[in-house]
Amino acid sequence: MIHILYVVLALVALNLVAMWGLSRLRRGRARTGGMGALVAVDAVLAVLLVLEVAMALFFAQSDGFNITMSSRNWFARHWHPVNSLGYRDAEPRPKAPGEKLVLVVGDSFAAGHGIDNVADRFGDVLGRKLGAGWRVANASKIGWDTVDEDKALESYPQTPDVVVLAYFVNDIYRAAEKAKFPLPFAVRFPKGAVTGYLVDHFALANFVYWRLARMGNLEDAAKTFWDRLRAAYIDPAVWGEHARELDSIVDWCRKRHVRLIALIIPSLADVAGTAPMTARVAAYFKGKGVETVDLTPVLAGRDPGDMVVNSVDTHANVKLNAEMAGLLEKAILAPAPAASGAD
Missing domain, CATH: 1.20.58 (Methane Monooxygenase Hydroxylase; Chain G, domain 1)
Structure with missing residues (x-):
């Protein structure tokens, strides 16, 4: 001000x-x-x-890139509680006698990017659906990929009974980086001292600049990124590296007799375009004997506007979070299948 x-x-x-x-x-x-x-x-x-x-x-409105002043206002207003581990969740605590712990691990989708009330996040809705004897905790952060999620599992202070791995299609990013397969997403920030000053310090200028940018360079950058991401999933070196990352999570759960359920989330803005990616991930998990809740066939053909937070934030909205919770509830309460697949 x-x-x-x-x-x-x-x-x-x-x-x-x-x-x-x-x-x-x-x-x-x-x-x-x-x-x-x-x-x-x-x-x-x-x-x-x-x-x-x-x-x-x-004016507080989340955006998918979290680069606008309105998005920063949204985070300041809604991103709580944050516990001592840095997660948007209550403080972790030991399991009560007879209590079963479900740990949701993932990135911004699991953390609830764009969800005003943390109680409307799919993990929290799932906890209420499961009812007495169950507790759902969250170990998720914005921008995480599979390597981060693996580390979160290893460092969480309690061993869960069930792990829900919320997998989004950009989780392959670190593997692509290791395989020297760049996935560039170049955001063009304002140039010039005057323009930069106005955009950085004035909400109206910030709003206008980034809305115009979305119709220009951000849209072009996004298209390039998604084209490269699709190519990453069929690159043998990238997929081999990514499979090893996923193996680490599968092995961690298997050694501790923790039930693993993979929630596979496509791009809500282009479900069909990311279907080949989610299909490969689903096939990997099924080959390992891991239960999957693949949202791609569930969401195919739907209007993105009915699924996303808003026009500039393509994370899942409250309604879709509730639907995901329902699908997970059915999966968790169903008898766990016998472990199978290659180790």
């Missing part, structure tokens, strides 16, 4: 200078016209200032 104050002070100073200049003119059309123009300009600037203050104080 300090930057808005600077603008107000600057406008007051400019008005004083303008008024002084107009006062030196003789009465006539020039002076009258000048006063009219000054009033009109001030009216426009006043409206912009009101909009700026309103957006800075009240």
Whole structure:
């Protein structure tokens, strides 16, 4: 808000200078016209200032990239509780006698990116559906991939009875990096000192800039990224590296007799386009004898607008989180199949 104050002070100073200049003119059309123009300009600037203050104080909207001021406002308002492990969840605690612990591990989808109330996240909804004798905890962070999720399992202070691995199709990112198969996503930040200052410090300029960017460079960058991501899944070196990452999670659960359920999430903006990727992941887990809840066939043909948080955040909305919880409830309460597949 300090930057808005600077603008107000600057406008007051400019008005004083303008008024002084107009006062030196003789009465006539020039002076009258000048006063009219000054009033009109001030009216426009006043409206912009009101909009700026309103957006800075009240406009909070998540976006998928978390690069806008409105998204930062959203996180400040909604991203809680955060426990001592850094997860958006209650503090971990030992299991009560007879209690079964479900641990949801994943990235932004599991952490609830875009979900205002943490109680509406699929893991929390699942906990209420399972009822007495069950507890669902969350070990997820934005931007995580399979390697991060594996480390989270190993370091979690309690051994769960069930692990729900929320797999999103960009979880292969680290494997692609190791295999020297770059997955670039170049975001063009504002250039120039003035533009950069306005976009970084003023909510209205920030909103306009990033909305325009989404129709230009961000859309092009996203298309390039998804094309490369599809290619990564059929690259033998990348997939081999990724399979080893997934093996580590499967082996961790198997050695501790922990039931593993893979929740496979396609791109909600393009379910059909990511179907070959989710199919390969589902085939991997099934080959290992791991239970899968593959959302691709469930969501095929649906309007993305009915599934996502908003037009600039393609994470799952509250309704879809509830649906995922229902599918997981059925999977967890069904008898666990006998372990099979290669070790």
